[in-house]
Amino acid sequence: MMLLPALLLTTVTPPPCPDRTINAADLCQNREIAARWADVETAMRAWQKVDPRKATIAERRDEALADLRRGFEYSPDDSPQQANADVIIESLGYVKAEIDGLTQIASSIRTPASFGPGLARDCLVGAVVNCVVESAGFLNAGEEGKARAIAWQYVSGLDAGGGIPLHMTIAWDVSGAKPALIGYTSTEGEAEPPRLVDNGEDIILHFPARTAGTGEGNADSLFLYRTGAWVNIGMNSWKTELRTRLPEGMGLWKGVDYDYYGLSSYFPIWRDSDANCCATGGNAYAVFKIVDDRLKIDTLDFTPDAAVQVKPLSCPILKASYRSPWPTRFTLHFEKPALPPSAQSDMVAVIEQTDEDDKLIFRRYFSFAGSNGFGSTTLIPVDGLGDAQNPPQMLPEAEGEESLYFHAFIGEPNGMKYVSTPPLPGSPAPLGVFMPDLARSLWYDGIADPKGGPPIRVEMPRDMWMGECAE
Numbered sequence: 001m002m003l004l005p006a007l008l009l010t011t012v013t014p015p016p017c018p019d020r021t022i023n024a025a026d027l028c029q030n031r032e033i034a035a036r037w038a039d040v041e042t043a044m045r046a047w048q049k050v051d052p053r054k055a056t057i058a059e060r061r062d063e064a065l066a067d068l069r070r071g072f073e074y075s076p077d078d079s080p081q082q083a084n085a086d087v088i089i090e091s092l093g094y095v096k097a098e099i100d101g102l103t104q105i106a107s108s109i110r111t112p113a114s115f116g117p118g119l120a121r122d123c124l125v126g127a128v129v130n131c132v133v134e135s136a137g138f139l140n141a142g143e144e145g146k147a148r149a150i151a152w153q154y155v156s157g158l159d160a161g162g163g164i165p166l167h168m169t170i171a172w173d174v175s176g177a178k179p180a181l182i183g184y185t186s187t188e189g190e191a192e193p194p195r196l197v198d199n200g201e202d203i204i205l206h207f208p209a210r211t212a213g214t215g216e217g218n219a220d221s222l223f224l225y226r227t228g229a230w231v232n233i234g235m236n237s238w239k240t241e242l243r244t245r246l247p248e249g250m251g252l253w254k255g256v257d258y259d260y261y262g263l264s265s266y267f268p269i270w271r272d273s274d275a276n277c278c279a280t281g282g283n284a285y286a287v288f289k290i291v292d293d294r295l296k297i298d299t300l301d302f303t304p305d306a307a308v309q310v311k312p313l314s315c316p317i318l319k320a321s322y323r324s325p326w327p328t329r330f331t332l333h334f335e336k337p338a339l340p341p342s343a344q345s346d347m348v349a350v351i352e353q354t355d356e357d358d359k360l361i362f363r364r365y366f367s368f369a370g371s372n373g374f375g376s377t378t379l380i381p382v383d384g385l386g387d388a389q390n391p392p393q394m395l396p397e398a399e400g401e402e403s404l405y406f407h408a409f410i411g412e413p414n415g416m417k418y419v420s421t422p423p424l425p426g427s428p429a430p431l432g433v434f435m436p437d438l439a440r441s442l443w444y445d446g447i448a449d450p451k452g453g454p455p456i457r458v459e460m461p462r463d464m465w466m467g468e469c470a471e
Helices: 031-050 054-069 085-107 237-245 436-444
Strands: 129-141 148-158 165-173 180-187 195-198 203-207 221-226 229-232 264-271 282-291 294-304 320-323 330-335 348-354 360-370 377-382 404-412 415-419 432-434 465-469
Touching: 031 054, 031 085, 054 085, 054 229, 085 180, 129 195, 165 203, 180 203, 180 221, 180 229, 237 282, 237 294, 360 404, 404 436
Parallel strands: none
Antiparallel strands: 129 148, 148 165, 165 180, 195 203, 203 221, 221 229, 264 282, 282 294, 320 330, 320 465, 330 348, 348 360, 360 377, 377 404, 404 415, 404 432, 432 465
8 A cells, every 4th residue: 555645644724814705716816915914924923922911912813813804894794795905915014013013012121120219210111202101119919828019110102103102001020039021001092000909819910901092992901820920811802702692783882891809891882873972782791701811701691771762953953052961061063154164064163161150261163074985074173254255264283183083973763873974054963973082182282371371271071962952
């Protein structure tokens, strides 16, 4: 009997490709896609060598692989979609750039021989540009035999690539003779000092953090002290499982808070018809277990709310006004200038704040601009309402100034519907408006001081402003 060489009997596993797409046959033969995925895999291996968050890295690879297989196309029922090769190639480039950035950050974290007063002064992350130590300290937890002491540092600055704001929290174990890096979290959004918890069974180190934007997703890191070492625990896999355990049309859209004494979380649920700001689906309580160094759902209790019956505003848009839900006395209404301020909308939004005596604190004017493709509307600062000969004029834009997105929602019987186009005199009056970027701008950029001093910060809550009709 002839024996074939062992090499001929080896089954070759084909590399991953967009095999969950309608046009998978063509895409899986695309050499450029294969090469870009190989670049991502190489970047992943480099990241794993320098970053102690092994479970986090494994979860990120799983997410990237799932995105590749569906061709970076998405549908509510996760059914295969027609995908575009150029979009896939470009998206894989973004994934690689993200991983390269995280590798650079992780490899630049320094661990000094000891920690003293410099912990509160000297930034220990080389890749953060203009790094400032916001806070620092020490934490202790655990009983004799397994007690742990950690040093931590919360820093802010800019990332080395594009000058994007960056916030980081880093922690080192200082229980032994030499400090040792435990882990960190980094985000463009908000981070907090770490929390060291002894829940009676385990010592848990949590790095709370949220992503930037209105989604406010989780950017946390989690470590568990186990058998003499800190082990990273993945925190994202359970959210994929959650989709299969909720009723159709329900989902989790934002980040959650965790309770590590019970290893659980209580969070709101959104309906497909909800606005991003406002969940109406009910609430869920998940208790977790740790399986293969990842959080998994052990039990899930979901309490649905009755469907909300929403009535639209019954007045024309020029008769509607909007008010902040908090006692900060912010209002918004629309005006139609004599001459249109832009080609996309002939409306101007007027935003005002008054004091308790109804004395005007400030007034700002904005025209509107819309974007093609995935539609959205932005606010454009203008100098007023103009006159019969002159339309409102755009105010000078500061270099690097971010867009001020304007989110409007109209009322429908089963909820609220997002309106992606700029408002017009004949369009329905929005039931609610949401302007989180304006709130950020008023706080960080402020408004001009009438006495010539530095800009005055304005604290405007980032909430939905609901409309009402003038009598």
